Amino acid sequence: MANTVFTYSIAHGCPKGKRDLAGLLRPYPVRTSRLAPNAPGGQICRLAAARAAILRPRTRCASRETSVYIKEKLDALGYCEVEGVLDTDMATSITADLGPLRSLNGKMVQTIHPRESSQATSKSFSHHFGHEAFPLHTDTAFWPQPARYIIFQMSRASPTCSVVLPAHQTMRLFKSFQARNPVFTRKTTSGACYSLPWHGDNLNCVLFDPCLMRPVNNAAAQLAKALEDAFDQAIPIEWTGSKALIVDNWRSLHGRGPAHGSDRTLTRFYRG
Numbered sequence: 001m002a003n004t005v006f007t008y009s010i011a012h013g014c015p016k017g018k019r020d021l022a023g024l025l026r027p028y029p030v031r032t033s034r035l036a037p038n039a040p041g042g043q044i045c046r047l048a049a050a051r052a053a054i055l056r057p058r059t060r061c062a063s064r065e066t067s068v069y070i071k072e073k074l075d076a077l078g079y080c081e082v083e084g085v086l087d088t089d090m091a092t093s094i095t096a097d098l099g100p101l102r103s104l105n106g107k108m109v110q111t112i113h114p115r116e117s118s119q120a121t122s123k124s125f126s127h128h129f130g131h132e133a134f135p136l137h138t139d140t141a142f143w144p145q146p147a148r149y150i151i152f153q154m155s156r157a158s159p160t161c162s163v164v165l166p167a168h169q170t171m172r173l174f175k176s177f178q179a180r181n182p183v184f185t186r187k188t189t190s191g192a193c194y195s196l197p198w199h200g201d202n203l204n205c206v207l208f209d210p211c212l213m214r215p216v217n218n219a220a221a222q223l224a225k226a227l228e229d230a231f232d233q234a235i236p237i238e239w240t241g242s243k244a245l246i247v248d249n250w251r252s253l254h255g256r257g258p259a260h261g262s263d264r265t266l267t268r269f270y271r272g
């Protein structure tokens with residue numbers, strides 16, 4: 001299946017995209033084009049306030065539809081973009097059906113932004129890669145059972161994209177190595193262990209973190225190389241402002257583009 005970017009707007013209660021996976025996509029009305037010509041020059045705050053006034057009531061009306069849309073897209077693609085998500089509270093609300101919140105280091109919500117290697121904690125991707133691109137990986141791979149879903153939310157636009165390798169590509173790649181038994185060492189909360197790059201039954205839940213996992217055999221080394229190369233096939237997720245990205249952390253991998261000079265602040269939390 002060709003890679004296609006799908007997004008959904010809470011503001012309009014309908015998805016937009018180039019192609020229709022399940023007959024769901026309808027024309028996308030661009031309401032902001034009516035506001036922009038009348039907005040006073042430079043009065044971005046007033047425009048944002050007007051936009052927020054439109055979005056908030058409609059969000060409550062569209063929450064059931066939004067929840068259904070998110071689940072359908074997660075099932076089909078392993079990730080889902082939702083526009084019009086103004087803050088973490090809204091992101092929390094629209095993902096409530098995806099399972100309980102799971103804390104990381106005692107925090108339910110983490111605020112993340114690019115850091116130099118020298119300023120980052122030793123276990124972080126920033127420590128290993130600084131402002132360079134982050135390779136494809138699973139979050140919380142050091143947990144006995146990684147979080148099922150990652151929810152990212154960004155209020156202000158940023159030129160630094162996230163990337164996602166959709167579920168069908170991720171699963172196909174891992175399954176091509178299943179018979180070869182790739183074995184890694186993996187650092188976990190209870191110490192280092194030998195690990196296959198999946199957990200659960202029937203290879204339905206994959207995991208990979210190049211910072212925590214080291215290949216033990218040739219099959220694992222070749223899988224790690226294949227995952228490194230797969231970065232180029234990942235879908236870029238553009239952060240255009242007031243947006244959420246939900247990633248199925250068991251069936252998809254994600255990463256980040258280079259962040260040189262980027263003022264980028266994301267909030268992130270986990271469910272399931």
Ligand SMILES: [Fe+2]
Nearest residue numbers: 137138139254
């Ligand atoms: Fe991550």
